[in-house]
Amino acid sequence: MHNVIPRLHQLFSHEDRLLILIDPDPDSIASALALKRLLWHHVTSSIIAPIRPITRPQNERLVQLLGISLTPLAELNPGDYNRKAVVDNQPPHHKSLAAFNYDLVIDHHPLEPETKARLMDIRPEYGATATIMTEYLREARIKPSLKLATALYYGIKTDTANFERAAVEADVRAFHYLFGFTRKPLVRRLEFAEFNIPMxxxxxxxxxxxxxxxxxxxxxxxxxxxxxxxxxxxxxxxxxxxxxxxxxxxxxxxxxxxxxxxxxxxxxxxxxxxxxxxxxxxxxxxxxxxxxxxxxxxxxxxxxxxxxxxxxxxxxxxxxxxxxxxxxxxxxxxxxxx
Ligand SMILES: [Mn+2]
The missing domain is CATH 3.10.310.30 (Diaminopimelate Epimerase; Chain A, domain 1)
Structure with missing residues (x-):
């Protein structure tokens, strides 16, 4: 999909308050961060809401190490947000997601027949939603910060299992691009956090x-x-x-x-x-x-x-x-x- 950025911006106005729903994993967290960044100055506020608590130490570490701010869906009032988006999943995937109408759905899982939104970008051939989001950032000519680049890089890495699982040329291209904006020791610290002391x-x-x-x-x-x-x-x-x-x-x-x-x-x-x-x-x-x-x-x-x-x-x-x-x-x- 080309020229998606103008269409993305047209969806929203400056008074809008956007709720970005995710089923938290590295790819969805990174994709939500990228969406937030793309809509800076385009909406009044945007918030990332995981539909369930984070349990994997690696995901906890990602949030902690990069200082990502998440607000559990259970702790907010969805009615306070007039716009809703879901990234890296589709509404039929989960009860908590299916409860809302969406302005925007961006995902790389196979298209669900019931998925509906004002704008949908579903690319089942892609290895990660973070790849789609990296393409958006490039189209918008936004250079990712260390934090955003590292999250996206890590999202692609985990969703493609280091490119062992299905990935396309676009994933490789995005991965290579992000490499220039991240730092190796930071990525390594994320990867080493496979389990925690209680485990x-x-x-x-x-x-x-x-x-x-x-x-x-x-x-x-x-x-x-x-x-x-x-x-x-x-x-x-x-x-x-x-x-x-x-x-x-x-x-x-x-x-x-x-x-x-x-x-x-x-x-x-x-x-x-x-x-x-x-x-x-x-x-x-x-x-x-x-x-x-x-x-x-x-x-x-x-x-x-x-x-x-x-x-x-x-x-x-x-x-x-x-x-x-x-x-x-x-x-x-x-x-x-x-
Ligand atoms: Mn994914």
Missing amino acids: LGYFQQALNRFRIRQTRLYAFLGPVNTPDILVILADFFMRAGEITWTIVGGIYQDKLVVIFRNDSLRKNAGRLALRAFGKLGSAGGHAASARAEVPIDRTPLSPIARWQEWQDFIIDRVERHGRLKPHTEGEILAKPAG
Whole structure:
């Protein structure tokens, strides 16, 4: 989309008060910051409102380190804002987003048929919304500040998983452009904040409890205050060279949550999650990563069952219903010669 800036400015007048809604992650936070910057002097005020609390340490760190000001949706009165925008998501994606009418929607997820706004810019082929916003800034001839450039740079980096996931030429171009406005040590500090001190307790627990079946590692953590820790631990255990699968479970808000990871060599995590837990709850994902969520009352266990029982339940479901190949590359290699 070319010449989007005049159309963007035409949407708003100087008396407008703009509410920018986001489901907070680095890409949405950065995109909202960029929108705020693009509308400086064009609206009376603009505010960034996350629809849910930030739980990931890396996102917390981004907000803290760059001094980004966010106001939780729950703490403000949406009626005080006569204009509304959503970036990096579309209204049908979430109940809290669907509750409003929008002036502006900018996103890189596939277009939802019910998405409506006075101006929509949806580019499903893009790896990040931050890429779209970088193009806007360039068109508006606005040089990003260190803070804005770093946020956008980091947003592209995380949404494309360092360009391992779907990205297009435009993402690479934006990334390269932003590189000139950011600072490496700042980006590195953001990346290192993968977990926080309270989360280390879960590491300890997982290291004490994990079980290995062939080359598959299982761990059950019990109640967790965020499912993010299950993802972090599933990724962490994949770093052991002998491990080809990690399956990490925990209880979050009356649900058993199970995270699947594999080395993506002829494996399908989404299918395994579905076979193991699809009959009990929701399950699915991609080739290398998947997730299952099962309401506790749909499992044979009581919420107060011991962790060993839960861990055995997960191992049993996956090994029995997952139809895992009896032999893995690891086992074949481990067979004694002759
Ligand atoms: Mn995104």
